[in-house]
Amino acid sequence: EKHVRYIITVEKVSYSIRKLTCCPDPLPQYLQKKDAFESVVMEHLRMNGAYWGLTTLDLLGKLHVVDQDEVISWVMECQHESGGFAGNIGHDPHILYTLSAVQVLALFDKLNMLDIEKSVLEGQISAFLVHDDLILIHRAEKNYALGLRSTLTLYSDIASLQNEDGSFSGDMWGEVDTRFSYIAICCLSLLHQLDKIDVEKAVNYIVRCKNLDGGFGATPGGESHAGQIFCCVGALAITGSLHHVDKDLLGWWLCERQVKSGGLNGRPEKLPDVCYSWWVLSSLIMIDRVHWIDREKLIKFILDCQDLEQGGISDRPDDAVDVFHTYFGVAGLSLLEYPGVKAIDPAYALPVDVVNRILLPHD
Numbered sequence: 001e002k003h004v005r006y007i008i009t010v011e012k013v014s015y016s017i018r019k020l021t022c023c024p025d026p027l028p029q030y031l032q033k034k035d036a037f038e039s040v041v042m043e044h045l046r047m048n049g050a051y052w053g054l055t056t057l058d059l060l061g062k063l064h065v066v067d068q069d070e071v072i073s074w075v076m077e078c079q080h081e082s083g084g085f086a087g088n089i090g091h092d093p094h095i096l097y098t099l100s101a102v103q104v105l106a107l108f109d110k111l112n113m114l115d116i117e118k119s120v121l122e123g124q125i126s127a128f129l130v131h132d133d134l135i136l137i138h139r140a141e142k143n144y145a146l147g148l149r150s151t152l153t154l155y156s157d158i159a160s161l162q163n164e165d166g167s168f169s170g171d172m173w174g175e176v177d178t179r180f181s182y183i184a185i186c187c188l189s190l191l192h193q194l195d196k197i198d199v200e201k202a203v204n205y206i207v208r209c210k211n212l213d214g215g216f217g218a219t220p221g222g223e224s225h226a227g228q229i230f231c232c233v234g235a236l237a238i239t240g241s242l243h244h245v246d247k248d249l250l251g252w253w254l255c256e257r258q259v260k261s262g263g264l265n266g267r268p269e270k271l272p273d274v275c276y277s278w279w280v281l282s283s284l285i286m287i288d289r290v291h292w293i294d295r296e297k298l299i300k301f302i303l304d305c306q307d308l309e310q311g312g313i314s315d316r317p318d319d320a321v322d323v324f325h326t327y328f329g330v331a332g333l334s335l336l337e338y339p340g341v342k343a344i345d346p347a348y349a350l351p352v353d354v355v356n357r358i359l360l361p362h363d
């Protein structure tokens with residue numbers, strides 16, 4: 001019965017994603033809600049919304065419903081001269097949006113948009129001009145040179161955010177957080193450019209953010225929080241440094257996040273929330289302790305958060321749906337190997353086939 005209920009909503013979920021994200025709207029005019037609340041609040045973080053929505057579609061086997069060229073065109077328009085990406089056209093760049101932009105390009109197998117110089121050398125540039133004239137349309141004569149320059153500076157832009165103690169700032173204004181350590185490491189790894197930063201120092205800083213309870217915080221001494229734990233464990237996984245984690249201690253803290261309803265919370269005494277199906281579960285998988293939680297009860301909790309009429313998933317049952325929780329609900333189901341959902345990589349937060357395409361050696 002559960003299965004039937006789910007299959008019906010795959011269509012609904014992908015439909016609601018198209019309504020909620022930046023993606024060129026293939027919906028009939030009368031169904032478009034330009035002034036919708038979601039659309040307004042999402043304005044400054046459209047790039048994250050695009051990543052959440054498009055990854056959800058890919059996990060459900062529905063990525064083809066969006067116009068790939070239009071999405072890529074929009075993403076590239078959000079790139080700043082510094083090399084980093086903004087949350088929307090004309091906004092300031094921030095590493096939070098840079099990762100989403102890189103992930104969206106990865107979904108469409110378009111990371112070569114970031115390395116125009118290499119594409120030229122490999123003779124891919126003519127294909128680029130023919131099929132992806134989008135950049136030329138938007139930035140006319142400046143574009144070709146700008147592309148070349150941005151390519152080189154994207155890597156150095158991320159690298160320039162590393163501080164003396166190994167930590168990372170999110171942008172030129174300097175806020176430091178282990179979220180940014182994860183993002184820098186994840187991005188540069190996807191781009192095969194980890195050598196651009198001091199990985200050892202970056203790892204040492206993350207280890208300094210480890211607490212006595214086995215968890216990790218945003219900065220040294222900061223309280224353990226499941227979101228921060230995902231970032232630190234993910235960064236350690238990507239850099240092959242998981243030996244710094246006390247797996248039993250952290251696994252115990254993480255599995256204690258499951259509450260009576262089956263849902264997971266992000267810290268002791270807090271309410272359960274669908275997004276922790278990602279932050280907690282991905283961390284448990286990376287440290288081989290996912291069997292310490294009750295799988296069936298968590299699946300039920302996530303499915304109970306669906307809007308069966310409109311599609312989409314909310315933070316907890318009967319709340320309003322949004323693209324963030326829809327993504328993390330579907331990603332959680334993916335980590336739980338729910339039938340019909342593609343596998344997602346717990347460290348890179350991208351479908352496994354996408355990560356393999358980028359990282360597995362090929363001739």
Ligand code: GRG
Nearest residue numbers: 179182183227228231266267270271273275349
């Ligand atoms: C690629 C998946 C992916 C992420 C990129 C931005 C980032 C890296 C990670 C964010 C990690 C993080 C801190 C997540 C937590 C988000 C969240 C639900 C915060 C709410 O915290 P509280 O304390 O709410 O306001 P609770 O649930 O504790 O009541």
Ligand code: ZN
Nearest residue numbers: 273274275315
């Ligand atoms: Zn949430």
